[in-house]
Amino acid sequence: MPDLPKKKVGIVSCSGEELAEGTVTRLAALRVLEQLRPGDTVTICLPLFLAGGEGDRAFARFYPTIAVDGCELRCAARATEMYSSKPAASIMVRDVVMENGLAQPEGRRRLNAVGLQAVEATARQMAATVDVLLGKHWDRKSGSFVEPGTVLPASGDGKETEKDATCSCGSEIPIQKVTINGQIVNLVALPLIFQQFHEGGKPPTPDTIREIMDTVKIYNPIPPDENEAYATVLSHEYEIYCEKEEAAT
C-alpha cells in the first residue's frame, strides 16, 4: 500500500463560545498548531463534519485526532465520533484544570490569568499527546491504531517555532469526482493515491489498477456489484493522470 501523506495529528476543538473553557480550547489548539507542534498538526472547524463534504468527514479516519473540549458535554469528541471517526485521544479542559490545581477559568471573551494558565496547561498536554500519537502506527482503513492501549502522558514539552495555523476551512484531504454508471461520485484521497502510485513508478497496468482499487476502498465504500465499473473508470483516470504527469516533465 502506498504511504499516503506524511502522518500528522488532527486537532478538533469545541471552541464553545458560551464558556470560558471553550475559549481555552480554542487558544490551546492554536498554541499547538502555531507554536508547539507546527508541521505535525492540522485542524478542522468542528461544524465542517456536517456542513462540509466527504473529504471533511474523512478527517478523523485520515488523521489520528485529538478532541479538546471545554466541558463534560464533550461536543468535539462526540461529534467527531458521530460524523467522522472516533478520536484517538480526548482532552477536557476541566480535567486539566483540576489536575493542575488551577482555579475556575473565567472570561469567555477575555480570559483571566487563570484562564491563560489553563490554555498553557492544556496546550502542553495536547503537544505531549501529539508526540505519543506520532509514534504509533495509525491504520487509516479502520481509523484506529494497530496497537491500541498506550497511556497518554499528562504533560509535555517541545521546541517552539512560530508558524501559521493550517487553514481549517476544510480538511485538506483532496477528493476527485468521477462518473460511475452515470452517477458522479466523490472519491476521497484519489489524487493522493494516483500521485503515490505514479511516484512509485507504477504504470497503468491491470495489476496496478487492482492495487489502486484496494487503496481506494480504504477511504471509500465501493458496492461489490460496482467493482468492475470502478476499476474501468479508475484505469481510465489513472492513464490520464500518468499522461499529464509525463507531459509535464
Added chain:
Amino acid sequence: MIKKIASPKIVIVPCSGIGKTYGAVSREAAYIITEDLRPEAAQLVALSMLVLGDESTRAVVATNAAITIDGCKLACASKMVKESGGRVAMEVDVLDVYRRNKQFKPQGIGELNEGGLQLAKALADEVAATIDTLAIKKHGGQDA
C-alpha cells in the same frame, strides 16, 4: 451551558472558525452583540452544541429567529441553524462586512489586532440595527 430562554430573543450564532482571522472576528462580534450592545435582546448559541444535536439548543434555535455570522463561504453557522430547524433572519458574512469597511484590516486569530476589533464592532453595529428592526416588527410596528 445553554439555558432555556424565558422570552423570545434573537439567537446569535458565530461560526467557530479556528483557522482564519475572519472566524475570530465572527466570535468577537457575537460577544459585542450579546454582552455590550443588545444583551437583553440577543443570546449567544454555541455552534458545537448544534453540531452535536443537543436537544435544548436545537429547541432554542427552532423557536427563536437566528442571526448567523460566518467567517468563510462555507457558511457553517448558517447551514447548521437551518439543518437544526431554525429560521435565519439575517446571514452575515464577515468578508462582506470587511468589503464595506476596508479601513479595518483584521489580523490575528487567538488575539485580534485593533483593525479586527473595529471590524467586529462594525459588524456588531449592523446586527444590532437588524435586531432593533426585528423587534419593531415583532411588536406590531412598521411591519414590512
